[in-house]
Amino acid sequence: xxxxxxxxxxxxxxxxxxxxxxxxxxxxxxxxxxxxxxxxxxxxxxxxxxxxxxxxxxxxxxxxxxxxxxxxxxxxxxxxxxxxxxxxxxxxxxxxxxxxxxxxxxxxxxxxxxxxxxxxxxxxxxxxxxxxxxxxxxxxxxxxxxxxxxxxxxxxxxxxxxxxxxxxxxxxxxxxxxxxxxxxxxxxxxxxxxxxxxxxxxxxxxxxxxxxxxxxxxxxxxxxxxxxxxxxxxxxxxxxxxxxxxxxxxxxxxxxxxxxxxxxxxxxxxxxx
Numbered sequence: 001x002x003x004x005x006x007x008x009x010x011x012x013x014x015x016x017x018x019x020x021x022x023x024x025x026x027x028x029x030x031x032x033x034x035x036x037x038x039x040x041x042x043x044x045x046x047x048x049x050x051x052x053x054x055x056x057x058x059x060x061x062x063x064x065x066x067x068x069x070x071x072x073x074x075x076x077x078x079x080x081x082x083x084x085x086x087x088x089x090x091x092x093x094x095x096x097x098x099x100x101x102x103x104x105x106x107x108x109x110x111x112x113x114x115x116x117x118x119x120x121x122x123x124x125x126x127x128x129x130x131x132x133x134x135x136x137x138x139x140x141x142x143x144x145x146x147x148x149x150x151x152x153x154x155x156x157x158x159x160x161x162x163x164x165x166x167x168x169x170x171x172x173x174x175x176x177x178x179x180x181x182x183x184x185x186x187x188x189x190x191x192x193x194x195x196x197x198x199x200x201x202x203x204x205x206x207x208x209x210x211x212x213x214x215x216x217x218x219x220x221x222x223x224x225x226x227x228x229x230x231x232x233x234x235x236x237x238x239x240x241x242x243x244x245x246x247x248x249x250x251x252x253x254x255x256x257x258x259x260x261x262x263x264x265x266x267x268x269x270x271x272x273x
Contacts, residue, residue: 003256003263007270009237013210014088017081018227019095019102019260020217022242026075026261029099031216045189049123049182060171062185063138064149066131069117074105077215077261080268082106087272091209094202096217096224098187111202113223114188124181134174134183141172194223206231214240216260219247228252 021031047054074082082105084090092109093102098117102110121128139146148167176183188194206212212231219225228248231238237253240246241263249255256263 003254003258005254006239006241006256006263006267009239009254010211010213010267011271013237014091014208015084015211015213016091016206016209016227017084017093017213017215018217018224019081019093019097019215020219020224020242021097022216022218023077023260023264024072024075024097024099024101024216026077026259027072027099027101029069029072029097042190045191048184048189055182056171056173057168059138059173060142060145060168063135063142063171064146066117066135066185069099070131072099072101074101075261077264078102078105078107080261080264081215083268084271085109089271092205094205094224094227096221109205111198111205113194113198113202115186117185117187119186120183121186122176122179122181123184125176125179127176127178128186131185137174138172141174142170145171188223190221199226202227203230206236207234209236211237211239214238214242214246214248214252215264216242217246218242218244 021029025031043054043058048058078101081090081093081102085092085107092111093107094111094113095102096113098112098114100112100116100118118131119128120131120134174183175181206227212227214224214228217224219228225247228238228251232251238248238251239254239256240248240252241256241258241260243257243259246252246255
């Protein structure tokens with residue numbers, strides 16, 4: 001197999017897996033920082049909360065993008081990790097992705113570090129709802145918007161379900177039905193912090209394992225990088241699979257420059273036996 005040192009490092013060890021956007025590119029969701037990624041600037045929490053026009057543009061784009069993400073299917077890498085969990089090799093997955101593809105693939109022990117595209121939260125009263133419920137309200141407030149955008153074609157969707165839509169000026173977004181407050185996708189935006197209880201769950205998952213495998217993350221943001229630092233501080237082997245450099249390369253026991261899906265599929269074959 002490619003990268004036999006990866007198999008040698010991980011064989012016989014319970015593994016926690018940390019995944020990033022690079023794992024989902026083979027499912028048709030582009031990442032932000034890969035070598036072939038188009039330029040993209042993700043929404044920040046400050047932009048979202050301080051500007052009506054930013055929220056209008058975001059909800060217009062998300063109204064189309066979330067549907068695309070909901071239809072996206074897991075790839076061989078997601079399925080390989082689910083198989084490794086079923087076999088007892090992988091103890092769980094910490095994912096920076098909001099696409100729910102690990103859950104769709106059958107993984108059960110998944111910590112969605114940055115939330116998911118499928119829920120919406122009110123920033124004022126903390127009420128949550130399914131994204132499909134909000135979609136019905138937005139569709140009623142913007143009749144014909146989806147059809148007009150689909151006629152243009154060429155829809156590009158970012159990892160946070162933000163789609164590139166040329167005309168958003170007329171889009172009407174809606175507020176919380178409970179309190180009239182500001183609605184936001186239940187996703188951790190740039191500039192936000194991950195909830196402490198979620199971070200603590202992720203640390204506990206790492207601590208219950210004997211190796212950390214990073215797949216498809218540049219580890220640029222601290223929310224994921226912290227777990228590599230934590231594992232290395234505990235003298236736990238760290239393996240990284242990623243196209244291009246990562247922030248954690250200096251802490252890695254093994255680094256493999258490769259696409260995630262084919263290598264994870266081969267890794268599953270080797271470790272499951």
